[in-house]
Structure formats: C-alpha cells, structure tokens
Amino acid sequence: MNHPTMTRDDVVLESCESLHDGFFQMMHYLLRHRLFEGGWSPNLSREIMLRDPVAGVIPYDPIRDEVVLLEQFRGGMFAAGDKHPWSIEIVAGIIEKGESAEEMARRETLEECGCTVGRLEKVMEFYPSPGGCSELVTVFCGEVSSEGASGVHGVAEEGEDIRVFSISVDKAMAQIQSGAINNSIGVIGIQWLALNRDELRQRWT
C-alpha cells in the first residue's frame, strides 16, 4: 500500500490564530488527526508559515542543449550565515491572484531573463517544506532560445537585481554536485532536465 489513504476529512482544526501578518503570515494551528492504527492524536500545537503558490520554469534551449540560469541575493541564505548569499536558480515567482500558473511562467521568464517561452510543459508540483510551510511550487519546462540570454534584469522597485547567463545541462549538473546550485527548485528542475532531456530534444527539435 504505497498511496496515502487518509484525507482532509481525517483532520479536525480546533483553532487557528495569526501570530504575524506581514509579507509572510505566521499562523498557530491547534489540530488533531486520525492515527494509522485507529483513533485520534491528542490536540497538536503547530506553527505554520502561510505562503502563496509559486511557479518555476526551467528555461531550456533544446537546440543548444543549454539552460538559462539566474543569480540573485537571497535573504534566507544570508540569515543562515552563508558565506555566499547569492543563489543560482531557475526562473521562479509568486503566482498573482487571477493569473494561471502557465501565464505566470511565461511572464516571469520574460521579466527575469528576457526570454520568450515557446512550448511549455508542466513537470511536477511539490512543497519545498511541507512540515512548516504551505508554499506549493509548480515546475514547468519552457522552450527558449538561450542565444543572447545575458545581462542584468529584474524589477528595481521590488529590489530585484538578477544576473542572467546560460550554460550546458552537463555543466549545470556539475554545479549541483559541487553545491554551487543549492536551492530546491533549481536542483529539482535541473535534475529533471538531466533525466528527461533526450526525450525532450527528440520532441522539441
């Protein structure tokens, strides 16, 4: 039995209160849920960070076999004490209200790296940290031309300062292994590309 059997109906939310409401929202939940062996857990006290859903895009050029990557400052890495708080990533951004994940994927790829997306395929959905955060990421692979993908992009009013460059998929994989690419969206996207690019190149070229 590999598939989860319990559902939302097997959880009772006793109370919830807001602990902080700013750019992010921190909540306190008091809840109980059904146990595998039957019966219910006691009321559990849990803190949860509420975050809006995110779309990520692997900008892939199937002809040059290159991926377009971005580098930008990340507050979480700085707070962790990282010596190099700039992160090498694929495209990602928060899905705005009334916008589909696909629309957002195309818009964000243009904004962050100046690339127009041709074909766009959904790769997967995942929670980066489902123990304490509601953030859900939908990852797409988008067909782009990496020719001329370079320079500095981003919305200055939002404090974005993004350096764009393109490298071969093999080099990107080597950067995962060396730890130079070390964020969940980027690692998942590039590992997926390494495992699926032969099939993708057949279909897209």
Added chain:
Amino acid sequence: MDRDDVELLREEPLHEGFFRMVRLHLRHKLFAGGWTEPLDREVVLHGTVAAIIPYDPIRDSVVLIEQFRNGKFAAGDAQPWSVSIAAGMIEPGESAADMARRETLEETGCTIGRLEKALTFYSSPGGSSQHVTLYCGQVSAEAVGGLYGVAEEGEDIRAFEVSFTEVLQMVDGDLFDNAISIIGLQWLDRNRERLRRDWT
C-alpha cells in the same frame, strides 16, 4: 559576490515561538556596481535538517514513510499526508551524520550501514534559512513495515518498502510532493548503479 557585499542595517524581531521570524533591513552591492536602496526582507530562522534516502542495494529497494504534514493541510490540500524519505532537525551538538542514523532508526526501524553524503540545499532561500543535508544510507529493508515515530512529539509514521522500479513509477506518477524526496530519488536514480556495485 559574497557576504562582505551585504550590509545588515538592523534585525527586527517579528515572532518568537517554535519558529523565529525576523525582518532583515539590509542593502547589498548591485551587479552593475553601486548599492541597492535599503531593503527589508522577512525570513523564518530555521534549523538545519538532515534527510536520508534509506536504500537496500541487495533488494534494490527504498524505505519510505508516510505522515501528516501541517503545511499541506494549511495549503488546502485534499490529501495532507505525504510520502517521503526520512528527515528531521539536527539537534544542537549533534552532527548531521549522527542525526541521519538516529532519525532513520526512529522513523523506519532501520539501522544504517554505509552512509554517503549526496547533496546540500536550501528548501526556500527567499524567505527561510532552512538548509538540508541529504544522505544516502545503506539499509536492509527485509523486515521493514509498521508504525514508528515519537508519540510525545505527536509523530505517527508508517514505514514501508518499495522496489526501485516502483519508486520511479511513483516519481513519474507525481506521488512524491515534497522537495526532499524528489531531490533524493532523482539523486538515487543517477547514482544507483554505482551504489549497487560498491555496496554489495
């Protein structure tokens, strides 16, 4: 650019509970030269996590666990239980490798033999300091099955064995929905032949 290219102006506490949340007031150097205006960034301060892919190289199988996940519930997910590899927070004074062995025993009942560091990554570096060290651990999955977890911590964990072939079908069928498991199983897919050669 590195840490010296960031100036922390002020750290404003926002919440102190199970998690700690702060607003960082800072500025940093720009790629084009010069500095940003003062920026404020909210960040959850989170401990370091160790995650383990419990792999049996003889049976060519992986040990997985299922448990309730608050974040999925808060997101409105219809199915707030999640299937994953073993993972937990590193306690002060404990090495990531020690924690990997302890957590695998607690969550799956498996004793780890050889342990190899696979990758490290940040779960969500825009708004959280959570950093994950991912290992692959050699286990015997023969006797796996049953319920685990520390009841006092509200853990209720079901452990089970899945053949590697079936794990790949589960990855393709979108059954894994958490970063640690997807990254771990993609890594195993790339390294499995070498591990079977070296570990058997």
